[in-house]
Amino acid sequence: xxxxxxxxxxxxxxxxxxxxxxxxxxxxxxxxxxxxxxxxxxxxxxxxxxxxxxxxxxxxxxxxxxxxxxxxxxxxxxxxxxxxxxxxxxxxxxxxxxxxxxxxxxxxxxxxxxxxxxxxxxxxxxxxxxxxxxxxxxxxxxxxxxxxxxxxxxxxxxxxxxxxxxxxxxxxxxxxxxxxxxxxxxxxxxxxxxxxxxxxxxxxxxxxxxxxxxxxxxxxxxxxxxxxxxxxxxxxxxxxxxxxxxxxxxxxxxxxxxxxxxxxxxxxxxxxxxxxxxxxxxxxxxxxxxxxxxxxxxxxxxxxxxxxxxxxxxxxxxxxxxxxxxxxxxxxxxxxxxxxxxxxxxxxxxxxxxxxxxxxxxxxxxxxxxxxxxxxxxxxxxxxxxxxxxxxxxxxxxxxxxxxxxxxxxxxxxxxxxxxxxxxxxxxxxxxxxx
Amino acid sequence: xxxxxxxxxxxxxxxxxxxxxxxxxxxxxxxxxxxxxxxxxxxxxxxxxxxxxxxxxxxxxxxxxxxxxxxxxxxxxxxxxxxxxxxxxxxxxxxxxxxxxxxxxxxxxxxxxxxxxxxxxxxxxxxxxxxxxxxxxxxxxxxxxxxxxxxxxxxxxxxxxxxxxxxxxxxxxxxxxxxxxxxxxxxxxxxxxxxxxxxxxxxxxxxxxxxxxxxxxxxxxxxxxxxxxxxxxxxxxxxxxxxxxxxxxxx
Ligand SMILES: Nc1ncnc2c1ncn2[C@@H]1O[C@H](COP(=O)(O)OP(=O)(O)O)[C@@H](O)[C@H]1O
Ligand SMILES: [Mg+2]
Numbered sequence: 001x002x003x004x005x006x007x008x009x010x011x012x013x014x015x016x017x018x019x020x021x022x023x024x025x026x027x028x029x030x031x032x033x034x035x036x037x038x039x040x041x042x043x044x045x046x047x048x049x050x051x052x053x054x055x056x057x058x059x060x061x062x063x064x065x066x067x068x069x070x071x072x073x074x075x076x077x078x079x080x081x082x083x084x085x086x087x088x089x090x091x092x093x094x095x096x097x098x099x100x101x102x103x104x105x106x107x108x109x110x111x112x113x114x115x116x117x118x119x120x121x122x123x124x125x126x127x128x129x130x131x132x133x134x135x136x137x138x139x140x141x142x143x144x145x146x147x148x149x150x151x152x153x154x155x156x157x158x159x160x161x162x163x164x165x166x167x168x169x170x171x172x173x174x175x176x177x178x179x180x181x182x183x184x185x186x187x188x189x190x191x192x193x194x195x196x197x198x199x200x201x202x203x204x205x206x207x208x209x210x211x212x213x214x215x216x217x218x219x220x221x222x223x224x225x226x227x228x229x230x231x232x233x234x235x236x237x238x239x240x241x242x243x244x245x246x247x248x249x250x251x252x253x254x255x256x257x258x259x260x261x262x263x264x265x266x267x268x269x270x271x272x273x274x275x276x277x278x279x280x281x282x283x284x285x286x287x288x289x290x291x292x293x294x295x296x297x298x299x300x301x302x303x304x305x306x307x308x309x310x311x312x313x314x315x316x317x318x319x320x321x322x323x324x325x326x327x328x329x330x331x332x333x334x335x336x337x338x339x340x341x342x343x344x345x346x347x348x349x350x351x352x353x354x355x356x357x358x359x360x361x362x363x364x365x366x367x368x369x370x371x372x373x374x375x376x377x378x379x380x381x382x383x384x385x386x387x388x389x390x391x392x393x394x395x396x397x398x399x400x401x402x403x404x405x406x407x408x409x410x411x412x413x414x415x416x417x418x419x420x421x422x423x424x425x426x427x428x429x430x431x432x433x434x435x
Numbered sequence: 436x437x438x439x440x441x442x443x444x445x446x447x448x449x450x451x452x453x454x455x456x457x458x459x460x461x462x463x464x465x466x467x468x469x470x471x472x473x474x475x476x477x478x479x480x481x482x483x484x485x486x487x488x489x490x491x492x493x494x495x496x497x498x499x500x501x502x503x504x505x506x507x508x509x510x511x512x513x514x515x516x517x518x519x520x521x522x523x524x525x526x527x528x529x530x531x532x533x534x535x536x537x538x539x540x541x542x543x544x545x546x547x548x549x550x551x552x553x554x555x556x557x558x559x560x561x562x563x564x565x566x567x568x569x570x571x572x573x574x575x576x577x578x579x580x581x582x583x584x585x586x587x588x589x590x591x592x593x594x595x596x597x598x599x600x601x602x603x604x605x606x607x608x609x610x611x612x613x614x615x616x617x618x619x620x621x622x623x624x625x626x627x628x629x630x631x632x633x634x635x636x637x638x639x640x641x642x643x644x645x646x647x648x649x650x651x652x653x654x655x656x657x658x659x660x661x662x663x664x665x666x667x668x669x670x671x672x673x674x675x676x677x678x679x680x681x682x683x684x685x686x
Binding site for chain 1: 509514518521535543595
């Protein structure tokens with residue numbers, strides 16, 4: 001039995017503003033109807049809160065005091081130079097860019113490729129079959145459906161290998177905080193290969209945003225997708241990102257999620273094997289300080305036999321920062337020969353930081369190899385002494401040990417150029433902490 | 436000159452006293468050996484000289500070239516010329532040996548007012564020093580000490596010692612776990628670092644190493660105190676009689 005909860009101020013404000021906002025969102029009357037249905041679904045459940053098991057550690061109902069308005073115009077001027085400055089080292093990656101400022105595509109900042117199609121929002125919503133199914137149970141996906149303003153639809157044809165990565169940039173710009181709801185779709189045809197990087201950034205001097213993004217990924221048989229997500233939004237931002245991925249037979253999905261500090265971040269991934277011999281690796285790093293809160297939640301569904309899943313998440317936490325790792329692995333009754341391994345490790349740099357790890361294995365098949373583990377450690381004083389006895393000053397020695405801790409996760413990134421860029425972002429975060 | 440004066444040290448935060456009044460002087464240009472039974476406090480003495488925070492000096496002093504080391508951090512001591520070759524070198528996963536060596540040497544050179552090496556310059560210097568100690572390129576690329584054999588770890592310690600150009604070397608059982616060829620290589624490395632401005636403390640459980648690194652004096656440490664001091668022949672006597680003579684003398 002669900003107890004009806006009193007609407008929070010944020011929910012009440014949203015309900016009051018929705019009709020007016022919806023008029024400014026793109027799409028036909030039919031799309032408008034879909035938005036209303038999605039909004040109704042969101043209103044039925046409301047913001048997820050701690051009494052919902054999957055949101056136990058990240059209570060959005062308590063955390064979101066008010067929703068910022070959605071961006072109704074795209075009159076904030078953004079130059080490529082400003083964008084590059086916000087991207088920092090990410091700007092050096094040789095990639096085709098699709099840039100969204102305050103929830104809307106900016107063709108002048110983008111360099112789309114012929115194989116890459118940017119669909120209109122209406123088409124985005126119509127392609128969302130699997131997402132529609134999720135809308136009912138996932139409140140934040142429903143809310144995204146109601147408010148989705150734009151998104152990248154990347155459709156890579158059978159057998160095509162993308163020469164360059166695609167960089168999807170989500171930018172918060174301008175003096176006003178906004179609620180951004182982007183919905184992206186990445187589809188790889190059979191045997192296709194691609195790398196897609198998502199970057200969440202805030203322009204210098206801009207208000208950090210609230211962002212509720214959804215990414216739908218479909219990797220067809222024998223296709224291979226590398227997905228990299230980097231969040232550089234800082235301690236004023238709130239971001240929920242939901243990745244819904246399906247893997248075909250023999251498909252390969254490697255996802256790496258780097259959150260470099262965020263006021264409140266929830267990265268949730270729902271991945272399902274739809275064909276045998278699929279391979280999935282979702283790994284990442286959560287770096288938090290101050291009162292930042294970073295939540296990684298995974299649900300891996302081994303629906304078919306013979307698939308392999310690997311997850312390695314690491315958190316580096318300072319001050320009163322908190323990281324959450326929830327990893328659920330479901331092995332369906334027929335999913336024999338499943339091989340699933342999961343590991344979460346946190347490095348605690350202060351007394352007040354917190355790491356919550358909740359692995360869950362739901363195994364209904366008998367011939368499987370599944371395992372999980374979690375460790376929490378502090379900087380090893382013996383290692384510190386060893387490095388310092390070799391003349392390395394305290395801060396540098398500490399940074400070396402933190403980097404080496406993070407390095408094990410970064411190793412998961414196969415592309416050396418991208419790995420170097422992310423390593424440098426991690427290093428800069430460390431240096432900033434001692435500034 | 437190294438002067439250790441009535442040094443008392445205990446495990447930090449009020450733990451047991453391990454060093455119970457050590458007095459010892461090693462003039463520049465000399466090598467002294469410290470021998471003693473297991474658990475007598477040899478490694479503790481080495482750590483206290485290098486500045487490990489797990490131990491607390493309750494009284495006495497350690498002077499190197501007339502200045503007390505006690506107020507200095509381990510990295511400041513390294514810059515002042517102190518080097519400890521660890522009995523059990525630490526494994527540092529995720530830090531490549533070459534990167535570690537360069538960081539270590541450049542940090543030390545910077546503090547000593549010397550020019551830092553560029554990466555290519557350092558690679559040359561490191562490779563040349565490594566070749567003398569039979570340290571292969573592959574080891575320099577691997578994570579520091581991770582998966583190294585006992586002998587490889589000890590050679591890596593001596594390589595670090597050679598690169599950091601210390602003036603006060605403390606070798607803590609650098610011979611343990613080494614076969615005779617490795618002992619020869621390591622000893623040659625250590626002997627190269629002897630010099631008129633340098634002092635060396637060689638801690639060992641067995642006399643064997645002292646055939647290769649000839650000491651000027653031998654001290655016997657037991658129960659946290661120097662129990663006996665003699666010439667290099669003392670090591671040979673101990674080899675025959677063992678430490679039985681000292682084991683009863685509880686402080
Ligand atoms: N950090 C420590 N904590 C607890 N006991 C210690 C510590 N360090 C040394 N000891 C104890 O002090 C004594 C001397 O140890 P050590 O200096 O390692 O001896 P040696 O090197 O001569 O074998 C031993 O009894 C040892 O167990
Ligand atoms: Mg010892």
